[in-house]
Amino acid sequence: MRSLFIVSLMVVALTVAACGAAEPTQAPTDIPASATAAPAQPTAAPGTGMVALPEVDPAEVTGDFVSAGSSTVYPLSERMAERFADEGYAGNITIDSIGTGGGFERFCKTGETDIANASRGIKDEEKANCQAIGREPVEFRIGTDGLAVVVSKANTFLTNATKEDLGKIFTAEKWSDVNASWPAEPIQRFIPGTDSGTFDYFVEVVFAKDKTPLLNAPNTQLSEDDNVLVQGVEGGPYAIGFFGYAYYEENRDKLNVLSIEGVTPDAATVEGGTYPLARPLFLYSTAKIMQEKPQVASFINYYLTHVDEEISSVGYFPASTEALDASKQAWLDAMGQ
Amino acid sequence: MQDERTSQPWAGATGAVAAGAQEAINLRKRPRIREALIQGFLFLCGVLSILTTLGIVFELGKESLGFFTRQVWEDSNKALPVALAPGATELLLSRGGSGIQAGDLVRVENEVMLVKAATGQAATVVRGQQGTEAVAHAANVALFRGKRVSLVEFFTGTKWSPQIGQFGILPLVTATLMTSVIAMLVALPLGLSVAIYLSEYASERARKILKPILEVLSGIPTVVYGYFALTFMTPLLRGVFGQDTVQIYNMASAGLVIGVLILPLVSSMSEDALSAVPRSLREAAYALGATKFEVAVKIVVPAALSGIAAAFILAMSRAVGETMVVAIAAGQGPNLTFNPFRSAETMTGHMVRISGGDLSYDSIDYNSIFAIGMLLFLITFVLNIISQRIVRRFREVYD
Numbered sequence: 129m130r131s132l133f134i135v136s137l138m139v140v141a142l143t144v145a146a147c148g149a150a151e152p153t154q155a156p157t158d159i160p161a162s163a164t165a166a167p168a169q170p171t172a173a174p175g176t177g178m179v180a181l182p183e184v185d186p187a188e189v190t191g192d193f194v195s196a197g198s199s200t201v202y203p204l205s206e207r208m209a210e211r212f213a214d215e216g217y218a219g220n221i222t223i224d225s226i227g228t229g230g231g232f233e234r235f236c237k238t239g240e241t242d243i244a245n246a247s248r249g250i251k252d253e254e255k256a257n258c259q260a261i262g263r264e265p266v267e268f269r270i271g272t273d274g275l276a277v278v279v280s281k282a283n284t285f286l287t288n289a290t291k292e293d294l295g296k297i298f299t300a301e302k303w304s305d306v307n308a309s310w311p312a313e314p315i316q317r318f319i320p321g322t323d324s325g326t327f328d329y330f331v332e333v334v335f336a337k338d339k340t341p342l343l344n345a346p347n348t349q350l351s352e353d354d355n356v357l358v359q360g361v362e363g364g365p366y367a368i369g370f371f372g373y374a375y376y377e378e379n380r381d382k383l384n385v386l387s388i389e390g391v392t393p394d395a396a397t398v399e400g401g402t403y404p405l406a407r408p409l410f411l412y413s414t415a416k417i418m419q420e421k422p423q424v425a426s427f428i429n430y431y432l433t434h435v436d437e438e439i440s441s442v443g444y445f446p447a448s449t450e451a452l453d454a455s456k457q458a459w460l461d462a463m464g465q
Numbered sequence: 466m467q468d469e470r471t472s473q474p475w476a477g478a479t480g481a482v483a484a485g486a487q488e489a490i491n492l493r494k495r496p497r498i499r500e501a502l503i504q505g506f507l508f509l510c511g512v513l514s515i516l517t518t519l520g521i522v523f524e525l526g527k528e529s530l531g532f533f534t535r536q537v538w539e540d541s542n543k544a545l546p547v548a549l550a551p552g553a554t555e556l557l558l559s560r561g562g563s564g565i566q567a568g569d570l571v572r573v574e575n576e577v578m579l580v581k582a583a584t585g586q587a588a589t590v591v592r593g594q595q596g597t598e599a600v601a602h603a604a605n606v607a608l609f610r611g612k613r614v615s616l617v618e619f620f621t622g623t624k625w626s627p628q629i630g631q632f633g634i635l636p637l638v639t640a641t642l643m644t645s646v647i648a649m650l651v652a653l654p655l656g657l658s659v660a661i662y663l664s665e666y667a668s669e670r671a672r673k674i675l676k677p678i679l680e681v682l683s684g685i686p687t688v689v690y691g692y693f694a695l696t697f698m699t700p701l702l703r704g705v706f707g708q709d710t711v712q713i714y715n716m717a718s719a720g721l722v723i724g725v726l727i728l729p730l731v732s733s734m735s736e737d738a739l740s741a742v743p744r745s746l747r748e749a750a751y752a753l754g755a756t757k758f759e760v761a762v763k764i765v766v767p768a769a770l771s772g773i774a775a776a777f778i779l780a781m782s783r784a785v786g787e788t789m790v791v792a793i794a795a796g797q798g799p800n801l802t803f804n805p806f807r808s809a810e811t812m813t814g815h816m817v818r819i820s821g822g823d824l825s826y827d828s829i830d831y832n833s834i835f836a837i838g839m840l841l842f843l844i845t846f847v848l849n850i851i852s853q854r855i856v857r858r859f860r861e862v863y864d
Binding site for chain 2: 226316318321322339340343344346347348349350351352356359360362363364367
């Protein structure tokens with residue numbers, strides 16, 4: 129009798145909790161299909177470039193493969209992998225989000241992965257490491273990111289910054305040190321970790337490749353997980369951070385993106401090249417891997433053919449037709465066709 | 466009948482004695498092979514734990530030694546402005562200098578050089594040190610500055626940033642201590658109160674309900690506790706103390722949740738200690754007119770003090786080693802602060818964050834993880850020794 133009472137109590141509690149959780153305002157953790165709020169549709173429809181790749185039927189592709197790297201490219205790769213699986217692919221695709229540096233570590237030093245995702249180009253040391261283990265990396269440009277420098281919606285004083293301002297904001301102690309009219313509160317910074325390609329890119333563009341001042345700055349938190357950064361920036365009006373545009377897109381209701389030197393990131397400015405912090409997104413693999421593991425070649429083929437259809441809803445911007453053509457040509461060259 | 470019975474034993478005994486005289490009764494201990502094997506196996510299980518501990522200590526020690534003795538080459542971020550001939554001893558530095566001083570070691574490509582004298586713009590060097598050869602270098606090659614991490618710098622430095630050559634562990638240690646202290650402030654009073662209630666006051670029914678629920682509390686995964694801290698405790702603290710005082714990642718909410726996590730540990734161990742106190746002590750106190758509270762607090766708790774102290778120290782070690790809760794809720798950047806409402810990274814959180822990014826073996830970040838791990842191990846080891854000493858010192862032996 130008593131055990132029945134306790135069990136029914138637990139069932140009631142669980143039902144109440146489940147009903148409560150079913151209510152809206154649940155923040156989406158995967159990319160929302162926010163087609164209405166997304167930037168303009170890509171300018172190039174798929175297949176209008178000069179280079180055509182052989183048709184790939186995902187249902188006929190067998191075998192698993194592993195990819196790892198940039199947290200910026202991660203949502204895009206996940207989306208393409210989902211689509212690949214939806215259209216019939218039955219194998220396992222593993223995609224790890226560990227930062228561009230970590231991705232190259234696994235691709236070039238330990239040789240564990242088949243594809244490396246990157247939000248910056250491969251460095252010379254990394255290329256040398258790859259060659260040391262017999263891998264000749266082939267670069268595929270798959271899209272463009274407009275690096276979003278964000279503040280919380282509660283921040284009312286900062287809407288635009290020049291690159292110099294960014295340098296000061298990311299090293300100064302208080303907001304008032306950068307601009308006397310801003311509040312005299314300490315600046316709380318949330319930036320990607322040192323393994324992240326986004327970090328490398330920011331240091332290159334804003335600090336001329338010198339990471340010391342950025343790492344020396346007080347009140348700075350680093351994380352390879354961009355969701356942690358989103359949480360941090362949302363937390364207060366005196367917080368600032370930067371990450372790939374898709375993470376801003378997903379959290380538009382809580383974050384404000386800064387315009388850099390007067391230019392707001394959107395499809396036109398990023399694709400047109402006027403947004404100062406537009407940067408390329410890449411996949412890396414090798415000809416050997418693609419030939420020995422045809423599933424990798426098929427996936428990259430599929431990726432290059434269909435990326436423009438998905439990239440806007442993920443939150444990034446398409447690469448130019450020439451760049452995509454170059455990638456497709458690289459694919460053909462790698463496959464010896 | 467009776468005669469037979471009385472006479473039989475004698476006959477039997479004589480018969481037995483007569484039979485025994487021919488075959489000696491072996492009274493030596495019979496070897497039981499199976500028992501010996503079982504004993505040996507159980508002993509090996511025990512030895513396994515010793516070997517594992519030794520293995521862990523060895524690994525930590527080896528890599529930490531690597532951390533303290535290796536030459537760390539940090540990128541000075543200033544490239545060589547002009548080409549360098551093999552015989553040249555004047556090294557031109559980029560405008561703005563690079564903080565290179567006499568006695569420093571610098572590395573250009575594969576060659577190591579010793580700096581004899583340095584002004585802001587140039588340095589006099591001895592070429593080809595440490596077994597490397599003096600070769601020509603092109604312009605714009607990166608210049609690396611060498612340093613060793615000294616123990617003094619490790620323990621007294623206030624900034625931890627291995628990527629730029631700062632190796633002061635104080636920020637991580639203070640964050641660990643702060644979260645642990647907050648956790649203990651929550652867990653000790655509550656845990657002890659629960660234990661006293663369970664052992665002195667609770668009816669059988671109450672105990673049957675309360676104990677399983679405490680077990681459930683201790684069975685919740687720590688990562689769930691971490692998100693509990695981030696999504697429930699932090700907004701609660703921000704609501705109570707204000708959005709501006711409490712940062713989104715802060716040590717207080719992590720500490721409070723760790724306290725909840727170790728509460729079952731404190732309460733169950735303390736309750737065991739309290740129950741072990743013999744009833745005669747309590748009854749004697751009641752007989753003298755003490756109230757239940759006086760018995761609990763003045764008689765039972767002091768008698769069980771060694772067990773309670775052991776419980777506290779075990780809980781403290783657990784709190785110090787707690788990883789997921791602080792990794793999720795306490796912060797992602799080392800920060801030396803004594804304000805619990807600010808974010809700061811603990812030793813364990815730092816190890817998780819850095820190792821999550823895939824380090825190359827033998828990089829400075831990789832070795833630094835082991836050095837931090839060694840320090841953590843030493844802290845918990847010392848706590849364990851203290852706990853054993855206290856138990857031995859205060860143990861009451863009852864007849």
